[in-house]
Amino acid sequence: xxxxxxxxxxxxxxxxxxxxxxxxxxxxxxxxxxxxxxxxxxxxxxxxxxxxxxxxxxxxxxxxxxxxxxxxxxxxxxxxxxxxxxxxxxxxxxxxxxxxxxxxxxxxxxxxxxxxxxxxxxxxxxxxxxxxxxxxxxxxxxxxxxxxxxxxxxxxxxxxxxxxxxxxxxxxxxxxxxxxxxxxxxxxxxxxxxxxxxxxxxxxxxxxxxxxxxxxxxxxxxxxxxxxxxxxxxxxxxxxxxxxxxxxxxxxxxx
Amino acid sequence: xxxxxxxxxxxxxxxxxxxxxxxxxxxxxxxxxxxxxxxxxxxxxxxxxxxxxxxxxxxxxxxxxxxxxxxxxxxxxxxxxxxxxxxxxxxxxxxxxxxxxxxxxxxxxxxxxxxxxxxxxxxxxxxxxxxxxxxxxxxxxxxxxxxxxxxxxxxxxxxxxxxxxxxxxxxxxxxxx
Numbered sequence: 001x002x003x004x005x006x007x008x009x010x011x012x013x014x015x016x017x018x019x020x021x022x023x024x025x026x027x028x029x030x031x032x033x034x035x036x037x038x039x040x041x042x043x044x045x046x047x048x049x050x051x052x053x054x055x056x057x058x059x060x061x062x063x064x065x066x067x068x069x070x071x072x073x074x075x076x077x078x079x080x081x082x083x084x085x086x087x088x089x090x091x092x093x094x095x096x097x098x099x100x101x102x103x104x105x106x107x108x109x110x111x112x113x114x115x116x117x118x119x120x121x122x123x124x125x126x127x128x129x130x131x132x133x134x135x136x137x138x139x140x141x142x143x144x145x146x147x148x149x150x151x152x153x154x155x156x157x158x159x160x161x162x163x164x165x166x167x168x169x170x171x172x173x174x175x176x177x178x179x180x181x182x183x184x185x186x187x188x189x190x191x192x193x194x195x196x197x198x199x200x201x202x203x204x205x206x207x208x209x210x211x212x213x214x215x216x217x218x219x220x221x222x223x224x225x226x227x228x229x230x231x232x233x234x235x236x237x238x239x240x241x242x243x244x245x246x247x248x249x250x251x252x253x254x255x
Numbered sequence: 256x257x258x259x260x261x262x263x264x265x266x267x268x269x270x271x272x273x274x275x276x277x278x279x280x281x282x283x284x285x286x287x288x289x290x291x292x293x294x295x296x297x298x299x300x301x302x303x304x305x306x307x308x309x310x311x312x313x314x315x316x317x318x319x320x321x322x323x324x325x326x327x328x329x330x331x332x333x334x335x336x337x338x339x340x341x342x343x344x345x346x347x348x349x350x351x352x353x354x355x356x357x358x359x360x361x362x363x364x365x366x367x368x369x370x371x372x373x374x375x376x377x378x379x380x381x382x383x384x385x386x387x388x389x390x391x392x393x394x395x396x397x398x399x400x401x402x403x404x405x406x407x408x409x410x411x412x413x414x415x416x417x418x419x420x421x422x423x424x425x426x427x428x429x430x431x432x
Contacts, residue, residue: 091267093274098267105263134274 001189002029002052002158007061009047021047023213024061029191029206031157034184036204037193038237044213045193046086049162052191053083065158079107082152082159086166092136096127096146099135100153107154114153121149124179141172148176152183159183161192165199177203197233209237211244304392309344313364313397316357318350320370323379331381332369338408339367342400358386364397 009022022044029035037045050056052063054074062069068076091099097118104114122128125145130138135146144164152159161180165173173196180203183190194200200207201221209216217224217240221233230236272278317336321328340347350366357363365387374380385401388394 091271093271094267098270102263102267106260108259 001031001064001066002027002035002191003062003064004028004048004052005062007048007051007063008059009044009051009056010059020213022051022058025210025213025215027208027215027218029189031187031189032184033205034180034190034192034203035206035208036200037191037208037210038197038200039193039210039216040241041195043210045210046162048210049083049160049191049193050085052077052160053081053085054078079154080156080158082154082156084148084151084159084161084164086162088147088150090135090143090146090150093134095132095134096138096142096149097131099146100149103150104153109154117153117155118149121152124182125149126175141168144168144172144176148179157187158189159191161190163193163195165194165196173199197237201233207233209240211241216240216244304396308393308396308400311393312344312346313393314346314348314362315339315397315401316350316354316363316366317347318354318366318368320368321381323371328371328379328381334408335367335369335383335405338404339401342404345397345400364388364393365401367401 004025004027007022007025008020010018010020013019021042025044025048027035037048039045047056051058052065052070054070054077057071064070065077066080068080070077091102094102100118100121101114104117105111109117118131122131125148127142127145127149130142135143138146148161148164151161159180164176164180168176177199180190180192184205192203204221206218206220207224208218219227221236224233224236224240225231228236228239230239317339319332321332336347339345347367350368351357354363354366358366365385368384368386370382370384371379372382383405385398385405387398387401389398
């Protein structure tokens with residue numbers, strides 16, 4: 001499970017001023033649940049995910065993965081987490097099999113288990129035909145599948161996918177969406193971000209809308225529909241964004 | 256990071272390296288081909304230079320410009336002269352009065368001049384000057400042979416004499432054309 005409490009992350013910009021990318025973000029995600037982070041570009045989704053995956057340290061607040069603190073127990077967090085970043089680097093001259101095996105060994109997964117996991121993931125993600133081709137010759141979709149397989153080779157209980165279907169064709173996207181759903185059905189805790197509302201509608205048990213580093217709204221799609229009287233997630237998202245911008249304007253005028 | 260993980264990363268790096276044709280070529284194949292080629296090439300050039308020198312030989316003028324003419328200085332002069340004469344294919348002749356003209360006309364390959372002077376403590380110092388044409392292969396070869404011979408014998412055979420005369424091999428000087 002994931003627990004995030006009043007998380008803050010600030011970056012120092014070139015002009016010396018600080019920019020708060022994540023501002024008092026609080027949420028949680030449980031096993032058997034898919035939680036979707038929604039937000040415009042620069043909203044703070046990726047930064048939040050990177051803090052959870054121990055890439056960044058927060059300035060304040062607390063984040064836990066499977067009960068382990070992301071700052072003080074980073075090794076334990078990484079053991080329990082599969083993180084698919086939007087810009088995962090792949091070793092171009094290795095084959096997917098070698099690449100996944102390499103990460104499996106780094107995670108200290110036994111050799112027979114690695115082979116079994118590769119077979120399983122190859123079947124689920126439809127990777128059989130390119131498993132032994134060099135990564136440099138693979139398409140974007142194939143590479144994304146390899147990245148996903150790499151991130152979950154150690155079968156972690158918590159999975160974080162940062163825009164897993166970005167730039168992929170419809171067939172590959174469907175395949176990945178279906179895979180994420182299967183992860184949830186296997187009892188895993190899944191946190192993912194996307195710009196594709198339809199994907200969020202189909203997958204998410206709960207949606208967390210992030211805007212300018214703050215959590216704007218969180219709840220199930222049904223709750224949001226009820227509150228806004230809108231059915232389409234696109235409209236719901238824009239409704240909340242406008243509401244937040246309006247509120248911000250009001251606050252600015254009052255000030 | 257533990258040792259096991261370091262080994263895993265090392266193996267992966269090696270695997271990647273040996274699959275990168277460009278890196279393989281520049282780091283392994285190219286040196287393997289290039290170094291023997293360079294070695295063979297330089298050896299051939301050196302052999303050719305030696306052959307040229309042996310075929311043509313070299314004429315060197317030995318110029319005695321000593322002002323302190325004691326039995327010791329003259330003995331050193333004679334030793335140097337004899338030593339230089341022992342160099343194969345080199346003809347050492349006493350410098351004629353028109354030595355500069357002959358050198359300019361290319362009749363001489365180098366001029367070895369023995370001079371003396373007083374150092375700061377008023378002790379006499381012997382200096383050997385070699386004038387040669389540094390622009391050509393032959394000139395360089397002649398100079399190298401003369402220099403190595405002089406350095407070798409100055410430090411070996413008449414070291415004691417030189418010391419008594421306050422001469423140090425480091426004082427040995429050369430000059431270009």
